[in-house]
Amino acid sequence: MTPSRPAHGPLDAIVSVETFVISIPRDVPYLGPLKDGESINAQGYLVRKGNKTIYPTTDQSILVKVTGESGLVGWGESYGMVAPRVVKTIIDEVLAPVILGRDPAEAVVIHEDLYDLMRVRGFFGGFYLDALAGLDIAIWDLFARGVNRPLVDLLGGARRKVIPAYVSGLPEATLARRCDLARTFVDKGFTAIKFAAAVAEDSIVAEMAALREAVGPDVDLMIDMHWKFTAAQAIRLIRKLEPYNLYFAEAPCEPEDMEGQVAVARAIGTPLALGEEWHTVLEYRPRFEARAMAIIQPEIAHTGVTEFLHIGRMATTFHVETIPHASVGIGIFQAASLHATATLRRVPFHEYQHSIFDRNLQFITGDMRCEQGRFTLPSGPGLGVEPMSEVFDFVVA
CATH class of the missing domain: 3.20.20.120 (Enolase-like C-terminal domain)
Structure with missing residues (x-):
């Protein structure tokens, strides 16, 4: 006879997700001073002639705050060097609403479920996966804090x-x-x-x-x-x-x-x-x-x-x-x-x-x-x- 698993609720059900665009000024742009022919545009970006890639002139990223019903908070951060509000919008409007009530101990399953949401619309990369990354980090942090152990x-x-x-x-x-x-x-x-x-x-x-x-x-x-x-x-x-x-x-x-x-x-x-x-x-x-x-x-x-x-x-x-x-x-x-x-x-x-x-x-x-x-x-x-x-x-x- 197979023993039954005891019923249990979530470790600390997720009750809210908040996002913040962070932009910290810096004196010298990333990778060093501007070269001849490089300039800062109206949005605060520059294009490096050496590799044709756009960079911000500030340190930009997205912070993600996931709160459990106990009041514990997990923090995540995502890549936000360019157009960080895109990542913020994806989390706020697409990802956050579908994980409310989920158990942070199911971090891997949540990640897979969120990946599935958009796989038929271009799976592999871009801003959607950046958004998922920041949220995934925050959920793992909340899980580890809930059991009072280092994430490692x-x-x-x-x-x-x-x-x-x-x-x-x-x-x-x-x-x-x-x-x-x-x-x-x-x-x-x-x-x-x-x-x-x-x-x-x-x-x-x-x-x-x-x-x-x-x-x-x-x-x-x-x-x-x-x-x-x-x-x-x-x-x-x-x-x-x-x-x-x-x-x-x-x-x-x-x-x-x-x-x-x-x-x-x-x-x-x-x-x-x-x-x-x-x-x-x-x-x-x-x-x-x-x-x-x-x-x-x-x-x-x-x-x-x-x-x-x-x-x-x-x-x-x-x-x-x-x-x-x-x-x-x-x-x-x-x-x-x-x-x-x-x-x-x-x-x-x-x-x-x-x-x-x-x-x-x-x-x-x-x-x-x-x-x-x-x-x-x-x-x-x-x-x-x-x-x-x-x-x-x-x-x-």
Whole structure:
């Protein structure tokens, strides 16, 4: 005779979902000062000539607040660099109404149900999946706070309490100053640095050569190629960079060019890193199967916790390393990324967006830090961080 399951209600039924567009001014735009021919438009955006991509001049993201019937709150954050009100509207009008009364302990099931809502209207990516990611993080946070455990415990347990960090970007106006900044980070204990091809002054090879001379032979150097090359161009360039002991080459050609990605991966001796712009395991799977990369870079502000773990665990089955991407935010999704990353195998680094992470720590609680070349996993229940009241001074309508 099969024993019956005891009836039970929700752990802490969701009673409200609120969203906030955050826009924090900054003195220097993301990736560094404006180049010749770049300007800020009426909406506060600029287009980088180096990769034809639009960026905000402020730190923009979406905060998501999910409240349970007990009064406990879970916090999430989504990618909101461009047109963040689109993500807000999707959450407010589409996602939030259908999860009221749901049990946050069903975070994975809720994620799958919300994905199903729009799968026949273009499943894979864009603003809808960004909205789902922020909400997913908040639900996981509420679940973990409800049982008074750190999120990492609910995700399977921490393999590590500290995660090595690589310095992402050297946002100075000249090559000499970028080299000086690189040396400053090495002096602080960092052992890995990535530079951006989109803002290199003239020759990317010269940029790499100067940085290698500046930091010495033992620091790992990476390049973000910002999707600006054809596969053939990327292969030629990466081969020229390899004598300087390039650790990885990131995003060499257009993200939809899977054949080009495979061609690059097969033609170079450097590990190829891809994936910051993909939202689901369904986008990663064919590239795993094609051996398109040696390193994946999931961005939890695009994936949420649920998909991040699907992607990271699939990477393990293909013997691919995970080095998570970190975008613009106040630190809520950064904390979620560290919790999820701590559960995975084959994680040599996590991205450290120093020009964003350090300045925005003032707006969140908790002990999350990046010092001496490594992140410290935030302690306490849930994410271990939450926004301070001061951040709501930067809410925009």
